Amino acid sequence: MNREHSIPIDPDRQLVQAMSQGDARALDELYARHGPGVLSFLVSRLSDRQLAEEVLQDVMLAAWKNADGFRGESSVRTWLLVIARNRAINARRRYAPTLVSVDTVFNLQSTDTGPFEAVAREFDKAAVRDAIGYLEPDQREILTLFFYHQLSGPEIAEVLEINPGTVKSRLHRAKEALRRTMMLREGTDA
């Protein structure tokens, strides 16, 4: 049973509906529109471009197969991101871990700068971009969902499978993690 929504007709939804009826061009169109976004999300989660591209294909196949299950209660982007996130987590489980980079272990050890002894640092974009790469995937993902994919709080809660109330605190913790990462990185830059 579908809930009533007062949402303007969404061209994305029409695409998914066409897909559910076997329209391959709709799949291509959906891929062109949302593929880059989903790919970006997968790269941010997996930190591995090649794996992300492969998982992206899995996501599109799943979207194709489950197009008739999409009931339009969330946006198409949210629906795809939910699929993508689950696939990404499963992909991580399947592959054996390889070793971590030397940089992580030894950079942390090469400085004795405390987190709060760092001088006030210009919160500049380059530093933030650098630090984003060093966040944990959970923290990176909430930032990208919020500022890049432009999901709303409830949509983010749906993708992450958390309470809507937790979204705000996650966001702020991600910022704190960024700050700490930046201080660490500052201490280790030559």
Next chain:
Amino acid sequence: MHEELLELIPLYVAGKLPPEQAAKLEHHLARSPELHTALEEWQTIAEAVRQQSEEWARRLPPLAPYIRAEVEKRFNGQGAEPTMITALNQPTRLGPRSATQQSRLPLSLAAALIAVTVFASLIVFLSSREDSDGGQNGDTAGLAAQEGSPETAIAQDSSPTLTFTPFVATEIAARPTATPNDIHSPVAGVGNATSTATPAFQEAGSGSASAASSPGLPPNLQPTRTLSQDDCFVTNPQETPVAIYRWPGRENEVTGTLQPGEQRRILVTSGTGWYEVYAPEGGIQGWVFIEDVRLGGNCDNLWLPSPTPDVPTTSPTTCRVSVITGDTITIRSGPGMDYAEIGSYGGQMVARSRSANGWYEVAFAPQSQTLTGWVPETWISANTHCATLPVISPADYTPQPTPTRFPTAAAVPQIAYFTAVPSDIQPGDTVTVSWETRHASRVWLEYFGTQASGNAGTEAAPMPLAVFSDLPLTGSMDIRIPATFRDDAITFSLVINTYGDGERGPSMNRVVRIDYPQSQEQTPSLPTIISFEVTPAQTAPGETLTATWETQDARRVHLSLLGETGSGQPERREVAGRGQSTYVAPAGYTGKLYFRLEAEGEDGLSVSRTVMIESGNP
């Protein structure tokens, strides 16, 4: 009020605030430099995230051929031609890669990774505590790679625009939610030849839920109830009785026996492979050793009384071998196909010598007894220490007159125990990690920094700080946490696999919390137990015991008491963060009393400490 406004800022930056709230925020922004700074920071973050994400979104590959095939299946019935968007000139990928293929890495990075594995092992096996400061990895780059090191293929399409290239090394999986039931499989569930008819999860002997409550004893000292699925228990899988000792050690007196197929519930572990068991009619009977029994149920929350005894360390030069194909291999009584078969086995084996015609002499333990035999090199993967094994000529080998056959039971790989102590440290301290596994072919340990208690995470996939990939089935190691460590906790993860390289099997995590000497603003403080004492350590029924404790940064503190005849819920009550409480040792009852203090902080982080008191005859 201020907090609320700060919380609105990211929403405002993302354009998600409704107009009235946006106007209200703007009103305050104009008046508060602090809010304004936060606004600028969030704007920088938003811009950086957008830019980074847009880069990651570039160069979309074309849809893979296997998707085309799937789509055409639907189409062939309808006759219309699918059109393809050929987005970019990219090499076509042929579908998902196999599970055994490992990540590719740039050559220089792979060399560095090999170096860090070897170096990490050196840190452990040289037991000097020198600071592992950055510069020493260069020398070790020349050492041979260990088994399991990544392929050194050149990476494809290494994009120079990815700013986190150092982290291309794959992260480990989302923290595995392998339930302990996967790891400690109860006897009845496994097709094991030695299991007897005792159904799983039911206590051998009597013990109904609350039936026979002994009058006069406090509620927590009631007789044993029926085992539930969440209880941790041991089963005797052998055909002979197993001894139960008074203390964890075979030199102690035997206080009882566990008959074949019998089960006992446990709540307390020594951390060295000994488990304290309850008698069926109630009461602690004594300790059994893990090698004599099999664990079952949910054993993740066992109490670990302090102090925990020392654990032996492992030899660093063992040649460990395992079966490449991930199945079992036939073991023979001598180095050659014309020797008798004595059975098949798939777990990890230790090789003692090699023969000139290509066989390893191995020692292995399909059950609790160590056996020896020979396996051909062809199907075996070996670590670097195997190169220095003594080589014998097959002509010199004299086999045993009657080789011992062993039954090929379904060997379920399991982690018998895994501990990381102490559970609260400061940066610069050392953590001792101990483990015992059965029937695994590879054991490895990884650890990674986390921000919250390991219990809280459901989806995290953090980056490991180090991986030790060639571990024995049983062993321990000391790991020193660098003084500059910054995360709130470390999660140690022991993983075993049952197949050839690549597939992760069951794993178990232990979380060690890091206490920082300075208090930190704006981050959730970790609760700490500054002190917890119960005196006197030896008491008698009717005598007074005094529990004294002091905690810090705890939102709630609980004190629990569990007694010897106890098995039901420990008596648990909420207490102040700091205080003292008196107890009277129960009359008409002698034995152990366990006191446990739990301090819970924000975000559900908690630490606990357990003290044991003996109540003896006056």
